[in-house]
Amino acid sequence: MSTGTAGTGEKRVATDEQQEPESALETARRQLEHAAAHLDVDPGVIERLKHPTTVHHVAVPLERDDGSVEVFTGYRAQHDDVRGPYKGGLRFHPDVSEEECVGLSMWMTWKCAVMDLPFGGGKGVVVVNPKELSTNEKERLTRRFAEELRKFVGPKKDIPAPDMGTDAQTMAWFMDAYSMQEGETIPGVVTGKPPVVGGSEGREEAPGRSVAIITREAAEYYDYDPHGLTVVVQGYGSVGANAARLLDDWGADVVAVSDSGGAVHDQTALDTHAISSFAEQPNAVTDYGADTDGANVLDEGRDIIELDVDVPIPAAVGNVITVDNATDIRADIVVEGANGPTTFAADETLAERGVHVIPDILANAGGVTVSYFEWLQDINRRTWTLEQIHSELESEMLSAWDAVRTEVEAKEITWRDAAYVVALDRIAEAKSVRGLWP
Numbered sequence: 225m226s227t228g229t230a231g232t233g234e235k236r237v238a239t240d241e242q243q244e245p246e247s248a249l250e251t252a253r254r255q256l257e258h259a260a261a262h263l264d265v266d267p268g269v270i271e272r273l274k275h276p277t278t279v280h281h282v283a284v285p286l287e288r289d290d291g292s293v294e295v296f297t298g299y300r301a302q303h304d305d306v307r308g309p310y311k312g313g314l315r316f317h318p319d320v321s322e323e324e325c326v327g328l329s330m331w332m333t334w335k336c337a338v339m340d341l342p343f344g345g346g347k348g349v350v351v352v353n354p355k356e357l358s359t360n361e362k363e364r365l366t367r368r369f370a371e372e373l374r375k376f377v378g379p380k381k382d383i384p385a386p387d388m389g390t391d392a393q394t395m396a397w398f399m400d401a402y403s404m405q406e407g408e409t410i411p412g413v414v415t416g417k418p419p420v421v422g423g424s425e426g427r428e429e430a431p432g433r434s435v436a437i438i439t440r441e442a443a444e445y446y447d448y449d450p451h452g453l454t455v456v457v458q459g460y461g462s463v464g465a466n467a468a469r470l471l472d473d474w475g476a477d478v479v480a481v482s483d484s485g486g487a488v489h490d491q492t493a494l495d496t497h498a499i500s501s502f503a504e505q506p507n508a509v510t511d512y513g514a515d516t517d518g519a520n521v522l523d524e525g526r527d528i529i530e531l532d533v534d535v536p537i538p539a540a541v542g543n544v545i546t547v548d549n550a551t552d553i554r555a556d557i558v559v560e561g562a563n564g565p566t567t568f569a570a571d572e573t574l575a576e577r578g579v580h581v582i583p584d585i586l587a588n589a590g591g592v593t594v595s596y597f598e599w600l601q602d603i604n605r606r607t608w609t610l611e612q613i614h615s616e617l618e619s620e621m622l623s624a625w626d627a628v629r630t631e632v633e634a635k636e637i638t639w640r641d642a643a644y645v646v647a648l649d650r651i652a653e654a655k656s657v658r659g660l661w662p
């Protein structure tokens with residue numbers, strides 16, 4: 225795979241080490257090589273981890289509401305399963321490629337290992353704009369995708385979950401289509417379902433909650449008072465809106481948020497609960513700006529992650545911090561809510577400038593962690609309360625934070641390298657013990 229489409233949608237051909245924007249796969253491979261230099265791991269294992277085990281390509285025909293038929297392309301990348309079944313979300317997005325899907329599946333392998341979950345990494349995508357589908361069309365597309373992937377997924381094989389453009393309803397359709405074909409109800413084939421069909425309390429909010437927890441920990445670590453901490457959140461969807469609202473509840477000042485329609489800024493802090501996410505109400509971010517005294521709708525293109533705040537949180541698409549704007553970031557700490565928001569070269573620039581980037585594979589890992597709780601609940605046919613979920617998630621996030629912090633301090637490396645070191649150590653040990661080499 226030498227060509228691809230970055231998360232921002234730009235077409236690109238990338239072979240040159242320095243070329244940007246880079247695909248998720250290129251970024252993931254460079255990050256892997258960089259971190260491996262800090263570890264004594266067999267180079268054969270590292271080489272193996274640069275490649276997915278399999279990528280399933282499927283055609284997904286859809287009968288549109290007007291009776292016409294359109295065929296969409298879907299992929300499910302299965303990166304590594306040495307620690308357990310493949311695990312990772314399903315993304316419906318118009319600008320997503322096979323190469324990006326593979327990179328995202330690699331990040332899932334590290335994310336599950338950082339959190340010490342008994343899962344490997346996978347990711348699925350359908351190249352489609354979900355905003356252009358009716359609800360019925362989205363349901364038919366999801367059911368057909370589930371049928372095409374049926375042989376490759378299952379509670380012990382590969383367990384999808386929500387990602388950009390998909391949600392709890394999508395997971396319910398996927399689970400139903402799979403279960404109908406299998407002849408029995410199998411809730412554990414996906415996570416992120418509505419609680420009434422075996423989903424977990426707190427899963428929807430979980431990636432945003434973990435972003436908020438890690439932001440709080442990072443702020444305290446670098447001697448910022450979480451009360452009055454100034455924050456901007458790019459992307460006001462499942463991850464961004466939940467992170468913003470929780471940080472707001474905990475006393476931070478969320479001074480700007482954005483979605484694909486624009487951004488709103490108020491230096492004295494926004495009322496995050498008064499701003500709906502797109503799923504709740506399209507254009508809510510800019511509508512809030514237009515209707516609220518003191519809030520300003522920012523010019524299109526003005527990137528809020530460059531505003532002068534304590535912590536910018538990119539929580540939308542990939543490749544938003546590049547060599548072009550890495551020097552414009554004014555904060556000391558960046559917390560990655562999205563997967564892959566920082567290119568490899570930008571990461572180097574930020575490290576040279578002393579900006580601490582808390583990586584996606586730690587910060588947004590609350591989603592897959594509560595997915596793990598959901599999988600356990602499905603296996604045991606026993607539900608956990610929201611309080612239990614919050615308390616277990618808090619404890620898992622703090623353990624992972626401590627494991628990564630220990631490596632940062634012991635090896636004097638970046639937070640990203642440290643998270644990779646924690647993950648790779650566990651993955652390499654599992655490979656060695658199982659005798660799976662390479």
Ligand SMILES: NC(=O)C1=CN([C@@H]2O[C@H](COP(=O)(O)OP(=O)(O)OC[C@H]3O[C@@H](n4cnc5c(N)ncnc54)[C@H](OP(=O)(O)O)[C@@H]3O)[C@@H](O)[C@H]2O)C=CC1
Nearest residue numbers: 387388389431459460461462463483484502540562563591
């Ligand atoms: N959902 C999950 O469980 C998890 C998701 N993630 C990652 O978090 C990120 C966001 O996912 P999620 O919240 O689920 O996705 P959603 O689809 O729920 O929300 C995405 C948000 O990003 C906005 N957006 C899109 N493009 C831009 C842009 N160029 N500038 C500003 N905002 C933009 C969207 O705006 P609009 O609504 O106007 O389109 C929307 O507000 C992704 O990288 C995803 O992989 C990570 C862990 C778990």
Ligand SMILES: O=C(O)CCC(=O)C(=O)O
Nearest residue numbers: 312313385387591592595
């Ligand atoms: O909950 C999951 O299994 C995965 C969520 C996801 O896709 C992610 O963390 O990027």
